[in-house]
Structure formats: structure tokens, C-alpha cells
Amino acid sequence: MTDDPRPDGGYATGYARPTDERRWPRLRRVGTVARTEYRLAIRSRWAIALVGLFGLFGAMLATFSGSAVGPEGMERVVASLTSLAVYLVPLAALAFGYDAVVGRETDGWLEVVFSLPISRAQVVVGSYLGRAVVLAGATVIGFGATGGLLVREFGTAYWGAFLAFLGGAVAVGLVFLAVAFLVSAVAREKTHALGLALLAWLWFVLVADLLALGVVAAFELPEFVLTAFVLANPATSFRVLVLGELGTTSGGGFAAAFAATSLSSGLLVAALFAWAIGSLAIASVLVSRRRL
Amino acid sequence: MRITANDVRKQYGTVTALDGLSLEIPDGTTFGVLGTNGAGKTTLFKLLVGLDRPDGGELWIGDRSVADAGRSLREDVGYLPEHVGFPGALSGREVLEFHADVRGLPRDGRIDDVIGTVGLSTSAADRAVSGYSNGMRRRLGLAAAVLPRPGVLILDEPTAGLDPRGVVEFHRIVDRVREDTGATVVLSSHVLSEIERVCDRVAVLDRGRIALEGAVEELVDADDVTVRLTPADGSADELTAAAEAFGRTAETNGTVAVRCSASEVPALFAAVESTTDIADVTVERDGLDSAFREALGEVAT
Numbered sequence: 001m002t003d004d005p006r007p008d009g010g011y012a013t014g015y016a017r018p019t020d021e022r023r024w025p026r027l028r029r030v031g032t033v034a035r036t037e038y039r040l041a042i043r044s045r046w047a048i049a050l051v052g053l054f055g056l057f058g059a060m061l062a063t064f065s066g067s068a069v070g071p072e073g074m075e076r077v078v079a080s081l082t083s084l085a086v087y088l089v090p091l092a093a094l095a096f097g098y099d100a101v102v103g104r105e106t107d108g109w110l111e112v113v114f115s116l117p118i119s120r121a122q123v124v125v126g127s128y129l130g131r132a133v134v135l136a137g138a139t140v141i142g143f144g145a146t147g148g149l150l151v152r153e154f155g156t157a158y159w160g161a162f163l164a165f166l167g168g169a170v171a172v173g174l175v176f177l178a179v180a181f182l183v184s185a186v187a188r189e190k191t192h193a194l195g196l197a198l199l200a201w202l203w204f205v206l207v208a209d210l211l212a213l214g215v216v217a218a219f220e221l222p223e224f225v226l227t228a229f230v231l232a233n234p235a236t237s238f239r240v241l242v243l244g245e246l247g248t249t250s251g252g253g254f255a256a257a258f259a260a261t262s263l264s265s266g267l268l269v270a271a272l273f274a275w276a277i278g279s280l281a282i283a284s285v286l287v288s289r290r291r292l
Numbered sequence: 293m294r295i296t297a298n299d300v301r302k303q304y305g306t307v308t309a310l311d312g313l314s315l316e317i318p319d320g321t322t323f324g325v326l327g328t329n330g331a332g333k334t335t336l337f338k339l340l341v342g343l344d345r346p347d348g349g350e351l352w353i354g355d356r357s358v359a360d361a362g363r364s365l366r367e368d369v370g371y372l373p374e375h376v377g378f379p380g381a382l383s384g385r386e387v388l389e390f391h392a393d394v395r396g397l398p399r400d401g402r403i404d405d406v407i408g409t410v411g412l413s414t415s416a417a418d419r420a421v422s423g424y425s426n427g428m429r430r431r432l433g434l435a436a437a438v439l440p441r442p443g444v445l446i447l448d449e450p451t452a453g454l455d456p457r458g459v460v461e462f463h464r465i466v467d468r469v470r471e472d473t474g475a476t477v478v479l480s481s482h483v484l485s486e487i488e489r490v491c492d493r494v495a496v497l498d499r500g501r502i503a504l505e506g507a508v509e510e511l512v513d514a515d516d517v518t519v520r521l522t523p524a525d526g527s528a529d530e531l532t533a534a535a536e537a538f539g540r541t542a543e544t545n546g547t548v549a550v551r552c553s554a555s556e557v558p559a560l561f562a563a564v565e566s567t568t569d570i571a572d573v574t575v576e577r578d579g580l581d582s583a584f585r586e587a588l589g590e591v592a593t
Contacts (some may be wrong), residue, residue, distance in 0.1 A: 032394050040379050107375065
């Protein structure tokens with residue numbers, strides 16, 4: 001026996017995959033799924049619709065709510081944009097993602113993909129990344145256009161607060177996109193997924209905030225409970241994050257009551273990150289156990 | 293690649309999909325799986341592809357256990373599901389590129405090869421799948437399944453919904469694929485003549501078990517016929533009694549069906565005409581149909 005792999009004679013030919021592909025086959029597969037999802041989202045005009053939605057509402061708000069002259073006007077507009085985004089971005093993200101699993105299953109595509117040498121978790125993560133790029137891009141372009149209007153109108157004094165808003169809007173969008181994937185993994189039919197997505201939106205954006213506000217008003221609660229209330233709702237975390245950066249309590253709701261608490265921006269960002277990762281991880285587990 | 297199933301069981305709630313199924317599919321054969329709806333055909337295929345796990349028993353493809361090999365085994369398996377679907381916004385070529393990329397295969401050459409093998413034109417391959425007919429979708433699905441030159445090709449009712457011309461063309465494509473890849477092909481169908489035309493061996497599944505298995509040419513017995521006799525007076529009892537000596541009989545709506553050897557038909561006619569006036573007679577050569585019915589406990593009628 002010898003360790004020398006060289007032949008004694010003749011020649012051999014074969015296809016050698018690039019080193020990176022051999023080393024990172026999982027990343028390649030995830031990337032392939034993500035590219036395909038991105039392509040499909042672009043071709044189905046979701047990207048244009050989302051940019052139009054965010055751009056239109058943002059521009060309307062910038063035009064009609066910046067009544068104060070000077071930098072304070074921009075602060076008020078950013079606070080109003082935050083109030084708008086807390087309703088609009090989760091709704092758009094849920095609508096964009098609710099059919100990611102159940103819709104592909106109905107189309108017959110999921111069975112085809114799952115019969116390939118790729119894990120179901122890789123399919124979920126790849127699909128999420130592809131759609132996440134589209135959603136994040138649409139958020140930045142749509143609200144970014146509003147930012148351009150604001151800078152022209154008010155100057156750059158509160159530009160940092162606007163960037164915080166933009167980053168928060170992207171983050172909360174990605175969280176609710178992950179929640180949409182979770183909803184899609186739970187549902188067996190597209191209509192059920194749509195219903196669950198609307199229920200999730202109602203809960204996180206309207207009901208949970210109102211309930212928390214009622215509890216806070218009725219009882220004297222220790223700070224860790226209040227912190228838990230904020231972190232348990234990504235929409236509230238987003239609102240507190242941006243209002244904290246503005247240093248204002250305008251914008252109303254449960255979040256306004258906590259804008260001045262000791263919650264750090266880092267903790268709020270970590271909470272949003274955990275919401276996205278957690279939802280996606282549970283969705284991956286459910287899809288792995290899903291019977292086609 | 294050889295496929296072996298050993299005492300495979302699968303239960304969905306109260307429904308038993310596979311009930312101790314054991315089967316051996318030799319390397320390189322084209323194997324037909326027959327059965328009524330709910331017999332367990334699609335469940336067997338999903339277990340082979342790894343889309344589901346058996347509750348018990350063992351499945352082997354080649355010398356690798358399906359349960360242990362996991363998704364790496366799918367590199368050697370091509371699968372065309374019954375309800376095959378693709379995102380409508382992708383072109384056929386992009387679908388194949390997706391498959392090639394996920395499988396880590398080079399795109400060049402092979403994709404054009406399989407497009408040619410399944411008879412998709414280049415212009416059709418570059419069009420969006422949303423404009424494809426059912427037949428074109430099936431061809432694309434088959435192209436995706438054979439792309440990696442799999443050792444095993446699993447086709448779940450591949451001709452369902454195709455018109456007769458499409459079915460004939462699909463059979464030609466499967467023949468080409470067999471020549472091209474040398475794969476073990478496992479396919480299910482409700483069309484017995486299709487199995488008879490395409491397959492070397494066949495198994496009949498009944499309530500999750502193998503009711504019959506063998507070479508198609510052995511099961512299609514050219515010497516056997518089914519004779520259907522309708523008595524003129526409507527009374528089938530005497531006719532049945534006279535015919536029983538020649539083979540298995542069954543009565544349906546006053547017509548008696550007798551399954552017997554072709555050489556015995558003259559003697560059968562003589563025997564029944566001596567007891568009863570016959571109003572109508574038909575004689576049919578037995579195909580896979582009779583074997584299928586017999587396997588399911590139905591006498592040929």
C-alpha cells in the first residue's frame with residue numbers, strides 16, 4: 001500500500017467544482033434558493049409595489065405633517081413616520097411573506113425542491129433571505145425618498161434620527177417577514193395563512209399595545225415587567241427604539257410611556273434580532289416536520 | 293441501482309398507507325407500480341425520495357439505507373411528483389439552472405442535453421413556465437429529474453392528464469431516458485396498458501401490501517382469454533354450472549364471464565350450448581387487466 005495517489009499510467013478526467021463550492025455547499029444551496037426567491041419577488045412586482053407603498057405614504061406624511069419650521073419640524077415628521085411605519089411595515093411584510101411556504105406547497109414547487117439534496121431548513125432560510133433583500137431594499141428606497149425630501153426641507157440637524165427610523169423600519173420589517181414565514185409554516189392552506197397573518201398584525205400592532213397600556217395605567221408595575229412588555233412586542237420595540245433616539249414622547253401609545261425608560265438601543269435591537277431569528281427557527285422546524 | 297423494501301410500514305392517523313410492504317426492484321429495470329387510489333403508491337415513492345419517513349421497516353437504494361443516507365442519497369434520485377409545479381415567473385431553463393445549482397452540477401451542456409431529451413424546444417425552454425401546457429410542465433419536470441443522470445428515477449403517474457398523443461410521446465421520452473441514463477425507473481400509473489407497454493416488471497399494491505409482483509410478460513398470459521356469455525332466457529345459473537369446469541366464472545347483470553385457456557373455447561361453447569341458448573358471446577385476450585383484477589380479489593368480468 002502507498003499513499004501516493006498518482007496513477008502508474010493513463011489519464012483521468014473529471015469535473016472539479018470550484019473550491020469555494022466544495023467547501024461551502026450549504027451556503028451555495030442557500031444562496032441558490034435566495035437568488036431564485038429574489039428573482040421571483042422582483043418579477044411578481046412586489047418590489048415595485050412595496051417601494052410605491054412606502055414612498056407614497058412617506059411623501060404624503062412629509063408633505064402634510066411638517067407644519068413646524070426648522071429642525072423641530074423634522075423631529076415631528078420622523079415621529080409621525082414612526083407611527084405610520086409601525087402599522088404599515090408589519091402589514092406589508094406579513095402580506096409579502098404569508099404564502100412563502102403554504103403557497104409554494106400549493107403550487108407543487110415545494111415537493112420538487114424538497115426532493116433535491118437540500119435540507120428543508122436551508123430552503124426556509126434561503127427563501128427568507130431572498131425576500132428579506134427585496135423588503136429591506138424597498139423600505140430603504142421608499143422611505144429614503146421621503147428622507148431626501150425632509151433633508152431638503154429641514155436640513156441635516158435630525159438626520160441621525162431619520163437614519164435610526166430607517167434602520168428600525170428595516171429591522172421591524174424583517175421581524176414581521178419572519179413572523180409571516182412562521183404563519184405560513186403553521187397554516188395548511190393559503191387562506192388560513194392570510195387569516196393568521198392578519199390576526200398577528202392585529203395582535204402585535206393594535207391589541208397588545210392597548211392591553212399593555214391598560215395594565216400600566218391600572219397597576220404600578222416594576223420596571224422589569226414594563227421592559228418585558230416592550231421586548232415581547234417587536235412593533236413596540238421598534239417604536240421605543242426610534243422615539244428614544246429622537247428623545248421625544250410624541251407618537252403616542254404604549255411606546256411613548258417607555259421612550260424615556262432605561263431600555264438601551266442595543267437591547268431593543270437585540271430583541272428585534274431575536275424575534276426574527278426565533279420566528280425563522282421555529283418556522284424551519286415546522287417545515288422540517290411538515291407532511292407534504 | 294437496486295431498490296429493496298423490507299417490511300415497510302407507514303400510518304397516517306388511523307389510515308394505514310403501507311402495511312409491511314416488502315419488495316425488490318432489480319438494477320436497471322423499469323418497474324411499474326399499480327394500485328387503486330389510496331393503495332400506497334405515492335406513499336412508497338415519498339419514502340424512497342425521503343419526503344417522509346417510514347414508521348417501521350427498511351428501505352435501501354443500492355447499498356445505502358434511505359433512513360441513514362439522508363439527503364445525500366437524493367443526489368442519485370430523480371423524482372417527478374404527481375402534481376409537479378414550478379414558479380410561473382421562471383423560464384424552463386431557469387428551473388433547470390436552479391436544479392443544477394442546488395445539486396452542484398455544471399450548467400453548461402447538460403441542461404441543453406436534457407431539454408433536447410424531453411423534446412422541449414429551445415424557444416419553449418426560454419419562455420416563462422406560466423405559459424406551459426400540462427404536457428410541457430411534465431416534460432420540464434422529467435428534464436429536472438434526469439438532469440443529474442440519476443441511478444433511480446421515480447415517476448408518480450407521469451402521464452396523468454396528458455392527451456393520448458402526449459402519452460405516446462412521453463413513453464418515447466422515458467425510453468430515451470432509459471437509454472441515456474441506464475437508471476432504474478419506478479413509475480406508477482392507473483393505465484394498465486401503459487405499464488404493459490413501458491415496464492419490465494410490475495407490482496400491484498392493495499391496501500399498503502404487495503398483492504402481486506412479477507415480470508410483465510409472465511403476468512400477461514397470451515394463452516388465456518375471457519369469454520362473456522349472455523343467456524337468451526336471462527337465467528345464468530345453468531350457464532354458470534356448465535362453464536365452471538373450464539375456469540373461474542363470475543356473473544354480472546346476467547352475463548357470465550369465464551376465464552379459460554384459448555384452446556378450451558370450442559369445448560366451452562359446446563358445453564354451454566347443450567344446456568342454454570346463448571344470445572351474445574364475446575372473447576377477449578387477457579392483458580394485465582386480468583392479473584390486476586385477480587390480485588385485488590376480483591374475478592375477471
